[in-house]
Amino acid sequence: MTAEGPGRIRIRVEGLVQGVGFRPFVSGLAGLHALAGFVGNDPRGVFIEAQGEPSALRAFVAELERRAPPSALVESVTVADAEPVAESGFRIVASRGEGARQVCVPPDAAPCDACAAEIADPGARRHGYAFTNCTDCGPRFTIVTDLPYDRPNTTMAPFAMCDRCSREYRDPGDRRFHAQPVCCPACGPSLRLLDADGRPQPGDPVGVAALWLARGRILAVKGVGGYHLAAVAGDERAVGALRARKRREGKPFAVLAADLAAARELVLLTSAAERVLSGPRRPVVLLPRRGGAPVAEAVAPGNRELGVMLPATPLHHLLAVRLGRPAVLTSGNRSDEPIAHRDDDALDRLSGIADGFLVHDRRIHVRADDSVVRLFRGRELPVRRSRGYVPAPVTLRRPPSRHVLACGGELKNTFCLVKGRHAVLSQHIGDLEGYETLRSYAEGIGQLSRLFGVRPRLVAHDLHPEYLSTKYASGLDDVELVGVQHHHAHIASCLADNGEEGPVIGVALDGLGLGSDGTLWGGELLVADLRGFERAGHLEALPMPGGAAAVRQPWRMGVSYLDAIYGDAPPDLPFVRRHRDRWAAVAALARTGTNAPLTSSAGRLFDAVAAIAGLRDRVLFEGQAAIELEQFAEPGERAAYPAALSGGPELVVSGTDLVRGAVEDLLAGVRTPLVAARFHNGLARVLLRAVLALSERTGLREVALSGGVFQNVVLLERMEAGLREAGLRVLLHSRVPPNDGGLSLGQAAVAAALDHAG
Known part of the structure; x- marks a missing residue:
């Protein structure tokens, strides 16, 4: 770029830059600096060509990272000079499908304040609409079928935008500018209420569903990552029936509150808890139970804490408001089974549990349970990392030379894929103790591998030969296997979570893991780095x-x-x-x-x-x-x-x-x-x-x-x-759980470090 006259540059932006409003942001920033050119998506991220005065181009590049949308994660910005061309205006161009896949897909995001206000506004055309979204919120990971992240590569593809939605989508001044799931009641998904036998019911689906809940019924509710089972939290009989039908004897249920004011009646809130509860990820947060909280004893028997969440979708928001009281919201499954996410499967598996089904016609491509966190000194301490967090990557200090699959453990299983510096943990899979969960595990590996263009050649696994995850690894062809000791993987997971390599003194405390000496470990002091450890x-x-x-x-x-x-x-x-x-x-x-x-x-x-x-x-x-x-x-x-x-x-x-x-x-x-x-x-x-x-x-x-x-x-x-x-x-852990849900990240980090060194 010369100092005389207009210049032109080519820019490549990589990281979490699709599905987060990055192209509209670039377009607006270019207009602010009076630049011509274009921006688009491809499998590597975002490509830009910009032309204008050199000082404006320098300011534009500097602000790409500094002023990026809140949900974006810019990992690199590379700039090269180009020859100026006759051009005016700045536009968003069609996505390109060629090239190696490097892009990160954003997690699903809860309704933003603007969309929530629109849903509540009787004068808005999306008043009461259960699928309202914009560039700042809505489904992402659970609806993506391919890259780049464009509407044809999502489960919104069957819903053709109406003229009004199309105008919003094309308007650089609209907050729905290039929001891929944009829709409205005239052109988007719709709700239905079904009885226990799957027969459609008359009336407003949300209103009737709320009435059924208030009368003590149990409902299956289709969310973004799967089905929930819902009952009024203060109804001892309904909660007891849900426990019996779901075969979940003692484990606490999560409780859905309509807003922070409703949550304050259930639990003691700090400013940190309010921030996490109301943020875009909307996990279940474990918090001290308030005396006299209006919930049945069967919700969390003998527990001083309650797991509370705020609505993660417009549908849950509408249902919580219409119900007007807290509701139990738990995974739509029987104990030890994966969450139901396909409509036919839900009707089959949940028909003996739910008295009715609140469903919609947008397909869920990837199942994802609710995430669960505790708070420690104002920071998140993940217990279960899934919807709202996955598939945001963890960046490794030393990338491997080959693609890596880490298979995780037996309990609270996740798997992890590594490509370059990106370690992408899967959503929570569960305990690998049955056929359905193992099938969900294999299906998830296939989905995520295809989405990110990963072909694993190095496969890390636990040392225990009887873990189903180890057996899965052993059954793969044309791969190199790396066994990683269980507690070394825990410490490596904590190192990777913190962007560290070690060596450190590692304290690994858990239930059980096979030691390198063949005995069962679980209370370990290690001197460890990513490449190895000594039991001290x-x-x-x-x-x-x-x-x-x-x-x-x-x-x-x-x-x-x-x-x-x-x-x-x-x-x-x-x-x-x-x-x-x-x-x-x-x-x-x-x-x-x-x-x-x-x-x-x-x-x-x-x-x-x-x-x-x-x-x-x-x-x-x-x-x-x-x-x-x-x-x-x-x-x-x-x-x-x-x-x-x-x-x-x-x-x-x-x-x-x-x-x-x-x-x-x-x-x-x-x-x-x-x-x-x-x-x-x-x-x-x-x-x-x-x-x-x-x-x-x-x-x-x-x-x-x-x-x-x-x-x-x-x-x-x-x-x-x-x-x-x-x-x-x-x-300490803050991005992945300290439990076995974070084990796959540790295995991946160890395999990556060994491969990098090799």
């Missing part, structure tokens, strides 16, 4: 009497710990008396090692304490006993049970000392909330001592905390505060 310490290993049965029945771990401490003279606790008839047999399994593998699992230690304290002998879902132990912990208690830390090449943390402290307090009549708190505090303190010892030994000053146990904010707060006070830098 762990919780002491105890037997799991009955193997997998001990996971479902935490009382077995209570027997194992008490037998290790007291032998043939267990303490006279209600827990011991309750299981006296089976005590000798289970203790014998632990002593002989018959069907009783050793484990260093932190999750099993939590199980033992929960059972001994009388909270839970059997679990109805994974992690239930540990969750309840956290829920019972007295918030202000600071006393802690002492625990030994033995030295040697590998440090060993005494879990039996922590259990002994809990037993002595229980025998002395100390209340369970204090016992729970002192256990948390004791575990945090002994782990802190272990980390400080390793820091002194290695010179490392960074610590990564990962694994499902670190969803426990009581333990996390104690650990994080102690480490910071000791002057160490602490890496």
